[in-house]
Amino acid sequence: MTLLALPLQEQAVFVLAAMVLFTSFLLLAQTRLVTSIHTFAWQGGLVAAITALMAWSSDAPHLYLSAALTLGLKALLIPWMLHRLVRRVELDRHTESLAWPAATLLGGAGLVLFSYWVVLPIEHLELAATRNIVAISLSVVLLGMLLMVARRQIVQEVIGFMSIENGLFLGAVTTAHGMPLVVELGVAFDVLVAAILFGVFFLQIRESIESLDADRLDRLSEREPEA
Amino acid sequence: MNTGLLVLFQFLFFALAAPLLAGWVKRVKARLQNRRGTPLLQGYRELWKLMGKQALVPDTASPVYRIAPYVVFASTLLAAATLPVLGPRLPLASMADIIVLVGLLALGRFFLALAGMDVGTAFGGLGSSREMLISSLAEPAILMAVFTLTLTAHSTNLASVTDFLLHSAPALRPSFLFALMALLLVGIAETGRIPVDNPATHLELTMVHEAMILEYSGRHLALMEWAAQIKLLLYAVLLVNLFFPWGMDAQGTPTGTLVALTAVTFKLAVVGTALGVTESVLAKMRLFKVPLYLDMAFLLALLGLLSHVILEVGSR
Numbered sequence: 001m002t003l004l005a006l007p008l009q010e011q012a013v014f015v016l017a018a019m020v021l022f023t024s025f026l027l028l029a030q031t032r033l034v035t036s037i038h039t040f041a042w043q044g045g046l047v048a049a050i051t052a053l054m055a056w057s058s059d060a061p062h063l064y065l066s067a068a069l070t071l072g073l074k075a076l077l078i079p080w081m082l083h084r085l086v087r088r089v090e091l092d093r094h095t096e097s098l099a100w101p102a103a104t105l106l107g108g109a110g111l112v113l114f115s116y117w118v119v120l121p122i123e124h125l126e127l128a129a130t131r132n133i134v135a136i137s138l139s140v141v142l143l144g145m146l147l148m149v150a151r152r153q154i155v156q157e158v159i160g161f162m163s164i165e166n167g168l169f170l171g172a173v174t175t176a177h178g179m180p181l182v183v184e185l186g187v188a189f190d191v192l193v194a195a196i197l198f199g200v201f202f203l204q205i206r207e208s209i210e211s212l213d214a215d216r217l218d219r220l221s222e223r224e225p226e227a
Numbered sequence: 228m229n230t231g232l233l234v235l236f237q238f239l240f241f242a243l244a245a246p247l248l249a250g251w252v253k254r255v256k257a258r259l260q261n262r263r264g265t266p267l268l269q270g271y272r273e274l275w276k277l278m279g280k281q282a283l284v285p286d287t288a289s290p291v292y293r294i295a296p297y298v299v300f301a302s303t304l305l306a307a308a309t310l311p312v313l314g315p316r317l318p319l320a321s322m323a324d325i326i327v328l329v330g331l332l333a334l335g336r337f338f339l340a341l342a343g344m345d346v347g348t349a350f351g352g353l354g355s356s357r358e359m360l361i362s363s364l365a366e367p368a369i370l371m372a373v374f375t376l377t378l379t380a381h382s383t384n385l386a387s388v389t390d391f392l393l394h395s396a397p398a399l400r401p402s403f404l405f406a407l408m409a410l411l412l413v414g415i416a417e418t419g420r421i422p423v424d425n426p427a428t429h430l431e432l433t434m435v436h437e438a439m440i441l442e443y444s445g446r447h448l449a450l451m452e453w454a455a456q457i458k459l460l461l462y463a464v465l466l467v468n469l470f471f472p473w474g475m476d477a478q479g480t481p482t483g484t485l486v487a488l489t490a491v492t493f494k495l496a497v498v499g500t501a502l503g504v505t506e507s508v509l510a511k512m513r514l515f516k517v518p519l520y521l522d523m524a525f526l527l528a529l530l531g532l533l534s535h536v537i538l539e540v541g542s543r
Contacts, residue, residue, distance in 0.1 A: 011399040018401030018534045025526060029519075102522050109529050116537050132538045 009057035013174070016050045017136045020170060021112070024143040024163060028108050029101060033094045033155055037082050040159045044074025047166050051173050058177060066178050069188050074166060078195045085199045086155060089206055096153050104150050111142040133174040140167030154205065154212045158198045165191055230318040234308070237319070241307035241464075245456035246270030248463060248499050255503025270456065274449050282445030285346045295342035296443065296450040299335045303454040306331035307461040311389045311468060313487040314476035320386035325373045328385070329366065332417075332461075335454065336362055343439030350431060354438025357514060361423065361435065364521035365413045371528030372409040375402050375535055376469060385469075392472045401538055405531030407470045412524035414462035416517070419455070421506040423517055426455070433511060460495075463502075467494040 006014075023043040030036045048071035055063030086092050098104065115138035122131050144167060147160030165187070172179050179187070202212060209216050250270040257264025284293065309323040309331075317323055336358065343355035377383045379402065380391035416423040424435040431438070440451045468475065474490025476483035512520065 008399070014538045015399045015401045015404060018404065018530070018538060021534070022405070022527075022530060025530065029523060029526075101519055105522060105526050109526065109533065112530075112533055112537075116533075135537050 007057070009053055013050055013053050013057070013133070016046050016053065017133050017170065017174070020046045020050070020166070021136050021139055021143075024140050024147075024167075025105065025108055027159060027163060028104055028143060028147055028150070029098075031095045031098060033086055033096070033153065034083070034092050036156060036159055037079050037086065040082075040163060041075050041079035043163060043166055044070060044076075044079070047170050047173075048075055050170065051178070054173055054177065060177050062181060063173065063178050065181065066173065066184055069184065070169065073188055073192060074162070078162060078192070081195055081199060082155065082158070085202060089202060089212065091153075091155065091212065094153070096151065096156065098150070104146070108143050108146055111146060112139040115139040115142055130174050134171055137167045137171035137174065140164075140170060143167075152213050152215045154202060154214055157214060158195075162191065162195070233316075234318045237308040237310075237312060237317075238304060240312055241304060241310075241457050241460055242453075244495075245453065245460040246274060248460050248495060249456040251496065251499040252459075252503045252506070255500050256507055259503065259507045274453055277444075277449035277452075278446050280445040282443075282447045285442055287347050288442075289345055291338075291341050292345040292442075293447075295338045295345070296447040296454075298338040299342075300450040300454045300457075302331045302335035302338075303457045303461070306335070307457050307464075309385065310461060310464050311386055311475070312464060312491055313484055314479065315386045315390035315393065316477070316479050317386045320384065323385040325377065325383050325385055325388075326370075329370060329373075332458070333362075333366065335458075339439055339451075342443075346442045348442065350434075350438045350441050353431075354435055354441070357435045358439060360514075361416055361517055361521070364518055365416050365524070368409055368521060368525040368528050369413045369417070371525065371532060372406040372413065375406040375528065375531040378532070378535055379403075379539070389468060389472060389475065390477070392469070393475055393477050400535075402531045402535035403470060405527045405534060407466070409524045409527035409531060410462075410466055410470075412520065412527065414466060416521060416524070418459045418462055420459075420502065422509050422512050422520065425511050433514070463495055463498045464491070467491065467498060 020043055023039055023046065026039045027036055027043070030039055048067045051063055051067035051070055055061065055067060083092075086094075112135075116135040119131055119135045119138060122134065141164050144160045144162075144164035147163065148157045151157055151160065169187075178184060205217070206212055247267060247270065250265070250267045253269075254264045254267060306328050309317075309319050309328055311317050311320075311323065340355040340358055343351035343358070345351070373383075376388055379400065380388040382388055382391070415421070419426055419436040425433060426436065428434060429437050429441075436455060440448060443451055468491070471494060474487055474494075476487035
């Protein structure tokens with residue numbers, strides 16, 4: 001199955017999927033919090049564009065609704081909420097120094113290779129080419145996990161979590177033409193509620209330890225250990 | 228066009244159009260700053276003036292210092308002449324290999340760095356060490372990026388790659404997108420343009436290329452600056468002809484050649500304008516941020532290679 005044998009829409013889907021992967025790497029390399037949120041919004045927008053393209057090319061009108069939902073939630077509402085939150089806890093000029101920037105990026109590339117190796121044996125798919133996009137969406141999921149592991153800043157970890165959801169959604173849309181609408185609505189609201197809850201948690205955590213650094217969450221009791 | 232003429236054209240094109248492209252970029256930047264700017268032909272006048280001046284050589288200089296400008300200029304021009312400008316029918320096609328091209332550029336850079344250290348001034352050594360830092364990180368990235376192209380075209384020969392691109396059906400290739408972005412980042416770093424180095428300053432904290440050629444004067448300086456301009460043109464031609472091979476001439480008919488020449492001039496003007504605009508918008512970054520920038524380029528190239536393997540070949 002070579003790329004040239006596919007119609008133009010699916011080639012465009014591939015290009016967009018590759019760009020989603022690229023935004024995952026950008027998130028991994030980005031040190032500025034606000035720029036991270038913007039990158040996350042772009043990732044949501046790209047996933048929405050892929051969904052719309054799939055709806056158009058496979059003539060599945062219900063996917064347009066998913067695309068609109070993704071665009072509204074992942075590209076606009078949640079980034080806006082995160083943005084407002086970051087401004088409220090006065091982290092909008094926050095830059096994080098990465099411990100091992102080059103090693104993290106190379107590790108990310110390793111994860112991409114790993115996920116490709118994992119999906120290689122998959123045979124039964126509606127479209128042979130979609131297997132390659134499954135590799136991409138699995139990489140996006142793993143890169144989101146890597147982001148959560150590599151960062152200390154809680155807002156960054158939430159972005160990692162949300163980008164995992166982006167990866168899962170990408171896989172669902174491209175392999176199975178989306179999930180049933182009820183499931184999709186449920187997941188969308190879960191994500192939204194999660195975003196709201198995270199916001200409440202941020203404020204609580206900040207109030208109790210006066211920082212949003214996850215490395216400082218290593219004590220179980222609020223009292224200082226007795227020396 | 229017969230082959231001898233074409234060889235001559237290749238060398239003359241790169242030697243003569245290089246100051247024009249540099250002048251064009253300067254002009255775009257001047258217009259964006261609401262200045263009139265220097266005339267487009269100023270680059271030629273400066274080279275001419277420098278050629279006529281006495282070349283001073285410091286007492287401490289060894290022969291390396293004297294031969295370096297010639298080696299740098301010759302290797303850069305030779306590297307440039309292997310690039311297909313008008314079409315894949317290239318007399319130097321047998322040596323127009325991408326690895327040879329990178330090697331020739333590395334030879335020039337090696338002598339440039341040697342010349343910087345030869346006189347023994349502080350600035351020269353500083354510039355050389357910075358240049359080596361940048362190029363040691365940029366070289367793997369550029370090789371990865373071009374390998375992405377060569378995997379698609381099944382050849383490392385630039386002429387056959389161009390030939391393949393001209394004759395294959397148009398397709399949206401994610402790997403090309405990444406390779407293009409990687410080559411853009413690397414090209415900016417290698418030619419010493421703004422986020423990495425500023426060609427218009429002699430500020431000791433920031434200069435890289437200028438620090439190495441600080442001691443040069445007269446015809447030596449002219450050759451060094453000319454070589455830098457040719458390198459800029461080389462990267463511009465590499466980018467436009469590999470990624471946007473529209474209008475290139477496959478047969479070598481007179482009309483085809485004329486069309487190809489117009490097309491390449493237009494594309495280079497667009498690249499020059501884009502370069503001028505980005506240089507006006509961006510600020511130069513700290514030297515210690517450059518490795519991260521080049522890591523990004525390397526990552527893009529790697530992603531290009533991966534997306535070629537994962538998305539385009541599909542291994543069935």
